[in-house]
Amino acid sequence: MKTINITRLKKTALNIRRNTLISLAEAGSGHTGASLGLADVFTVLYFSVLNHDPKNPQHPERDRVVLSVGHVAPGWYATLAESGYIPQEELMSLRKLGSRLQGHPATDHGLPGLESSSGSLGQGLSVAVGMALADKMDGKNRKTFCIMGDGEMQEGSVWEAAMSASHHKLQNLVAIVDRNFLQIDGETGDVMSLTPLSKKWRSFGWDVRMCDGNSIEDLLHTFDTLLYENHPSIIIAKTLMGKGVKSIENDYLWHGRPPGREELEGFLEELGYDE
């Protein structure tokens, strides 16, 4: 059963990556690198972890996701489409005038599945803390997940939020860091060191898990073994920027550029096909 499940999840991740590339090529701008890098995290979150109903996105008991790293919108929109929140065809409207798929996610445009607008780094964890606090006050059992980039941890406000989450014992809050060691200017270690990242979070009172963020199996196992007790949890998911397209993997120059139309076929070829 588990094997079948994993095969299906891998196919889902592949679809998300393909649709991400296609929609980015159509848009002519947008962030390819981390959208591809996070595809496995999105897959496991949306197809295994979350208690949600894409046909009823406002369900009062739903788990909530805050996409703090808003620029990975293309990968996340492809995940919403794959989940059934929006039609697949809509992905071709990415970044176009009047689209629900804004360059960075915006509640203004009526996108189902979106809880909070993002795009300005370092705000999402605070918003997620507020959501988790409200659920705790109301005795609700659901969870809040917040996805952040590793470069984003250079924003001081992330640590304000981190402190407040453990102070208020938000065991219903899970953060996920896309740890690809890259950001726009280059390697995080050169731009502004983050290490030792896990120790930082542990010292801020979080239950810290490390995992291979491009391994469906490892992600499933990591989410499965979260305790949800006393402390907020954080998964530091090591990923490859551009994962799946060998020729651009781990290349920071692909942080913020889309595949050209002439590159698209080759990239899709590199991703491979469902066996």
Next chain:
Amino acid sequence: MKNYKNKGNKPTKTGFGEGVLAAAGKNPNVVGIGVDITKSVSMDLFADAFPDRFISIGIAEQNAVGVSAGLALSGKVPVFATYAVFSALRTTDFIRVSVCYNNLHVIIGGAHAGISVGPDGATHQALEDIAIMRSLPRMTVLSPADATQAKMITEMAINELSGPVYIRFGREAVPDFTDEKQKLEIGKGQLLKSGNDLSLVATGHMVWEALQAAELLAASGIDARVINLHTIKPVDEDILIRAAKETGMIVTVEEHQVTGGMGSAVAEVVSQNHPARMKILGMPDRFGESGRPEELMEKYGFTAKHIYNETLKLLKK
């Protein structure tokens, strides 16, 4: 002329605290966010009455705004107050994206507004908050004139408005002249005194000074209209256009930079609808300093006498 009587000096921040308390008593969704200076911004009234609904965030204003947004996204009505320099200025991008862009009903209190903060000096004297807050889409900007108004306006803002709200208030005890039975409407300027020679449009602490200035002017045979603009955004265009048409001259007064504040809001309306001569009184593009509140008000011209003198100058031009 109607006489406005000072019922006794009282800080507008106390009115704010009382307004939060009153609103929270009627609305169980109201929650308070504290950033260490709870008592100093009168949020202790709420925190003592509703400890389970008071959330301490510590000295972390950006986080406080983000947390407020998350609470509002969950059906709560968060009230976050600290000194205006922190609540409005340090946090601006959080307010812009997480609160305004999401169109959330978060109430942001800006305490210690204006130079009347006194000895703490320029870092703590917010003179730019109106300009910044009113430039944000969807933000309502309120600036009550006295403690009674502050209470009424705060309660209305929490329980009757929707969307983001900024309420500005001061530290010093100032004349409390509003009759509790008086009807106040958010979005409507308050005509305090009729008059046809010119209009004084004031906000916050400067409203009382404008009323006193009108008396000085009356003694010189000048009949000034006095308007309290407690709602700076959305601004009451009708009352301003009427003032421009009927009095031909407008003097605005605020404890804020001349740049971008209430006077600018008035000028935007007047210049585009019925141009009239205007004088914008406020801080002339500079920082404040330490001193006793009354010394600073005197030095920087936030007094009835200064309003009177400037008005005479404008009339003579």
